[in-house]
Amino acid sequence: xxxxxxxxxxxxxxxxxxxxxxxxxxxxxxxxxxxxxxxxxxxxxxxxxxxxxxxxxxxxxxxxxxxxxxxxxxxxxxxxxxxxxxxxxxxxxxxxxxxxxxxxxxxxxxxxxxxxxxxxxxxxxxxxxxxxxxxxxxxxxxxxxxxxxxxxxxxxxxxxxxxxxxxxxxxxxxxxxxxxxxxxxxxxxxxxxxxxxxxxxxxxxxxxxxxxxxxxxxxxxxxxxxxxxxxxxxxxxxxxxxxxxxxxxxxxxxxxxxxxxxxxxxxxxxxxxxxxxxxxxxxxxxxxxxxxxxxxxxxxxxxxxxxxxxxxxxxxxxxxxxxxxxxxxxxxxxxxxxxxxxxxxxxxxxxxxxxxxxxxxxxxxxxxxxxxxxxxxxxxxxxxxxxxxxxxxxxxxxxxxxxxxxxxxxxxxxxxxxxxxxxxxxxxxxxxxxxxxxxxxxxxxxxxxxxxx
Ligand SMILES: Cc1ncc(COP(=O)(O)O)c(C=O)c1O
Numbered sequence: 001x002x003x004x005x006x007x008x009x010x011x012x013x014x015x016x017x018x019x020x021x022x023x024x025x026x027x028x029x030x031x032x033x034x035x036x037x038x039x040x041x042x043x044x045x046x047x048x049x050x051x052x053x054x055x056x057x058x059x060x061x062x063x064x065x066x067x068x069x070x071x072x073x074x075x076x077x078x079x080x081x082x083x084x085x086x087x088x089x090x091x092x093x094x095x096x097x098x099x100x101x102x103x104x105x106x107x108x109x110x111x112x113x114x115x116x117x118x119x120x121x122x123x124x125x126x127x128x129x130x131x132x133x134x135x136x137x138x139x140x141x142x143x144x145x146x147x148x149x150x151x152x153x154x155x156x157x158x159x160x161x162x163x164x165x166x167x168x169x170x171x172x173x174x175x176x177x178x179x180x181x182x183x184x185x186x187x188x189x190x191x192x193x194x195x196x197x198x199x200x201x202x203x204x205x206x207x208x209x210x211x212x213x214x215x216x217x218x219x220x221x222x223x224x225x226x227x228x229x230x231x232x233x234x235x236x237x238x239x240x241x242x243x244x245x246x247x248x249x250x251x252x253x254x255x256x257x258x259x260x261x262x263x264x265x266x267x268x269x270x271x272x273x274x275x276x277x278x279x280x281x282x283x284x285x286x287x288x289x290x291x292x293x294x295x296x297x298x299x300x301x302x303x304x305x306x307x308x309x310x311x312x313x314x315x316x317x318x319x320x321x322x323x324x325x326x327x328x329x330x331x332x333x334x335x336x337x338x339x340x341x342x343x344x345x346x347x348x349x350x351x352x353x354x355x356x357x358x359x360x361x362x363x364x365x366x367x368x369x370x371x372x373x374x375x376x377x378x379x380x381x382x383x384x385x386x387x388x389x390x391x392x393x394x395x396x397x398x399x400x401x402x403x404x405x406x407x408x409x410x411x412x413x414x415x416x417x418x419x420x421x422x423x424x425x426x427x428x429x430x431x432x433x434x435x436x437x438x439x440x441x442x443x444x445x446x447x448x449x450x451x452x453x
Contacts, residue, residue, distance in 0.1 A: 063296035080337035122156025204241025237386030268292030272356030
């Protein structure tokens with residue numbers, strides 16, 4: 001039983017005991033005194049307990065790409081649960097997992113032919129990194145163990161993810177981290193040159209050259225893989241500059257290093273294509289996906305790997321397990337059903353194309369905030385935008401959190417902030433008016449930020 005002291009229900013809802021749930025990535029004590037409870041969702045809106053509609057400005061957590069409450073998806077989940085609530089994918093299979101894998105391959109760039117299912121973006125990153133190391137062991141290059149991430153990269157919350165990730169708060173309390181992950185490339189961003197750039201900044205090959213320096217330091221023969229987000233999402237929407245990913249690919253190719261795109265956010269239409277690899281014209285060796293694959297309705301993630309990687313594992317006795325990895329719920333029937341229905345919706349409603357058509361709408365709206373108080377930079381690509389605020393140096397992150405809480409309380413907006421950066425990522429079904437409404441709400445909050453108690 002929680003003690004009386006721990007029963008931290010809000011003053012106006014004294015019977016609600018909120019103490020037991022330890023919320024992730026949340027100031028728990030503040031939340032439990034001022035809860036932001038969401039009880040229903042439909043289309044572009046969440047609804048709170050009092051029935052107040054709240055415009056969802058970040059597709060949930062960048063995952064509800066086709067909008068909330070899509071009947072096609074919930075019906076598919078219902079049917080799947082009725083027919084096959086669970087089936088193992090260790091040593092057995094069920095048809096929808098195979099159908100979904102084939103469907104994902106058809107959306108992926110040419111050459112990426114094999115899908116390994118897990119249950120989240122973090123697990124997908126973990127799987128990709130394990131596959132990379134194991135690939136080299138299978139290929140007789142077992143001294144290749146280094147995994148290179150990037151400053152401000154977000155690759156989930158597991159030990160592997162925070163090790164290759166580059167967000168300081170996610171790492172600093174949890175060391176020591178995974179061996180072989182100490183090197184990080186710079187984020188391809190230079191505020192002095194790139195602030196307020198619309199879409200991808202020009203150039204940027206020089207940021208990829210940092211990989212050549214890491215190779216010179218350690219020797220390519222010790223490096224297994226480089227993992228990057230084609231557009232860094234959680235750090236605050238940093239799209240790859242035009243020459244960056246082609247140069248990174250070329251350096252990896254020259255030195256036999258695998259290139260992994262973490263497309264957990266950029267997959268399934270966020271940048272106007274099935275995968276960002278298509279937008280940037282660069283094919284990685286593996287794509288990591290999650291979130292939008294099921295429109296957020298059931299947890300699922302996965303890795304799409306190249307034929308070269310898959311084939312390296314398909315050796316030895318045919319009755320021998322080739323990859324000692326997987327999860328109880330890998331390829332869960334409900335997740336597969338949700339994913340197949342989501343991919344149907346994306347295709348039938350032309351949502352990836354719609355994201356591209358809405359790109360200038362979001363772009364013009366957010367860049368109009370340039371003169372708003374505290375705004376230090378604005379970036380956008382596809383249906384994603386990041387707005388950096390100058391931090392309050394005595395308490396970094398305070399302004400961002402205040403924007404989130406005030407937007408919820410006063411503007412009926414569910415926003416995403418990371419530190420003092422606001423992220424907007426409307427679902428691909430958003431109307432122009434809804435996009436305008438999000439940005440106007442943020443503007444009104446900024447106009448009075450630091451002026452009210
Ligand atoms: C690029 C990227 N990779 C990995 C993850 C982790 O995904 P999950 O939260 O499903 O574990 C995220 C989550 O936001 C992400 O943005």
